[in-house]
């Protein structure tokens with residue numbers, strides 16, 4: 001009898017351990033969760049998915065109460081963000097900063113509330129492409145928000161920082177020891193670094209080996225990953241076998257040169273996209289993440305900063321409304337598809353196993369309907385105007401050469417664009433007109449790796465619903481206009 005009980009107990013314990021081991025995540029690994037999508041998944045479903053996968057740290061880009069509310073009562077550590085367009089206001093006026101903290105931070109800091117640990121004041125505010133717009137406001141805004149947080153009695157719990165792109169330091173020399181903060185922002189970077197040092201806040205930097213490869217076809221591909229050393233750089237007695245380490249240590253050198261060598265560094269964003277460019281695919285993404293997570297699990301750190309690291313993967317789900325100015329890959333950074341289905345095996349425990357993440361549960365799809373080019377259309381040039389319209393307003397970032405839908409023939413191409421537009425407009429009948437060249441079908445037109453998606457129901461706050469209605473109305477007008485010309 002006792003033996004059976006013992007056996008039962010052992011089985012229960014074993015089952016328990018098995019459950020835990022499939023959700024193991026390397027310590028220090030979190031994810032970025034962005035919501036620039038036509039139909040974002042309901043936040044409660046997303047937070048459950050985050051929990052199911054054992055992820056304990058999340059970075060978001062604003063303080064949307066709809067999103068933050070979903071974290072209430074969990075012990076997930078949250079980093080919130082303040083968008084760049086708020087910096088001016090917060091930099092000028094202490095009252096604004098106090099108001100912000102009161103309504104968007106303190107409100108959530110109670111038993112059963114949200115475990116907010118960091119506030120990123122601005123997001124990549126010093127990007128060269130912003131032409132210096134936020135150079136004057138970012139640091140004063142950081143100071144004011146920190147003061148307001150201290151005043152609210154939260155200074156010990158919540159740290160203020162600012163997420164910066166790795167372009168704040170010069171990486172052109174290849175050698176980390178050549179690193180230095182960019183000349184046009186060197187004064188403000190010195191102030192920020194000193195501030196971070198004094199407040200024991202981390203320097204938050206986004207590092208993208210994918211972009212090294214994207215920006216330069218001659219870049220040695222293996223150097224973007226962690227599993228090969230076809231290229232090695234020796235610098236100051238250190239060996240570099242991957243561009244991530246070299247980039248990271250360029251920052252370490254830059255900090256040293258401004259007299260603050262001990263500021264901690266956190267990676268705000270790191271990841272690999274899966275579509276929108278011939279180097280952006282699930283195989284490369286898997287290779288990148290497996291190598292990176294293994295390195296994290298081994299606490300390798302970088303040559304100058306060995307040890308554990310804190311990082312946020314970018315990102316959780318695809319976002320079909322992101323600007324494609326940086327490139328078509330921008331909408332494909334998710335480790336999950338837009339609907340919360342995992343894209344490729346990724347082992348968050350860093351053991352390099354062929355493991356799949358746990359997908360979102362309870363996502364509801366719109367009807368099984370697609371919009372395609374009507375077979376009655378024989379003269380395709382009649383559809384070209386509609387194609388470019390659909391691509392401009394919709395999302396054609398999977399149609400490029402080497403991308404998931406790059407193999408489609410011309411009618412397939414047009415159908416893909418039509419369907420994207422149709423789905424992004426909640427399958428409204430008017431969104432499949434295209435001057436009479438579109439038709440709604442119920443047979444899945446997907447072709448191999450090229451998936452014609454079906455949109456999902458969103459969580460739908462009032463605001464988001466409103467945006468959709470306005471969008472659909474606009475589309476209606478444009479379509480009427482097109483039929484008249």
Ligand SMILES: *[C@@H]1O[C@H](CO)[C@@H](O)[C@H](O)[C@H]1NC(C)=O
Nearest residue numbers: 062063064082086100103104
């Ligand atoms: C802070 O919260 C208030 C009230 O909920 C809201 O109106 C405001 O837009 C929020 N500010 C930011 C920067 O999210």
Ligand SMILES: *[C@@H]1O[C@H](CO)[C@@H](O)[C@H](O)[C@H]1NC(C)=O
Nearest residue numbers: 378379380381382383384385
């Ligand atoms: C196809 O349509 C275009 C204009 O839409 C027209 O100029 C062209 O002549 C047509 N081609 C044929 C073969 O009918």
Ligand SMILES: *[C@@H]1O[C@H](CO)[C@@H](O)[C@H](O)[C@H]1NC(C)=O
Nearest residue numbers: 407408409411412413447448
């Ligand atoms: C489907 O894919 C195959 C193989 O890539 C391609 O030859 C074919 O043209 C595609 N079909 C359509 C409708 O685009």
Ligand SMILES: *[C@@H]1O[C@H](CO)[C@@H](O)[C@H](O)[C@H]1NC(C)=O
Nearest residue numbers: 391396399400408409410413
């Ligand atoms: C399909 O559309 C994309 C984007 O508009 C374009 O780059 C590509 O050349 C097209 N392919 C074909 C076969 O028409």
